[in-house]
Amino acid sequence: MGNNSKYDPFTSQNGLNVISVFLSVHCCSPDAFIALSVPQNRGFWPALMLLLQQIDAQVVSATLSTCANKSFHFIHAQVPTGSDIDNDDLETLLTALIVQELGVMPCMV
Secondary structure, three states: OOOOOOOOOOEEEOOOOEEEOEEEEEEEOOEEEEEEEEEOOOOHHHHHHHHHHHOOOEEEEEEEEEEOOEEEEEEEEEOOOOOOOOHHHHHHHHHHHHHHHHOOOOEEO
């Protein structure tokens, strides 16, 4: 990336490596399927679980895999049927968490 490269809000570069984050959220009431690819960062997993707890989501299954400096999170959760949390709300909450914890905007897939 030279000096004339355009600013990309989906990545953060420190000269040696580029941080990229991918987020995918699909809801089919009451189920929510979340897939995340983020750089390994101590404290991100607990913050993610706390967010799901705060919206009263029940985690049905969760997988955390790591490879090199990346973490891959796959979560199947159920949002209470009386809740007004939808796909867009969940994406917004997760995006805010990613920005807060990692300082980079996720690329939505």
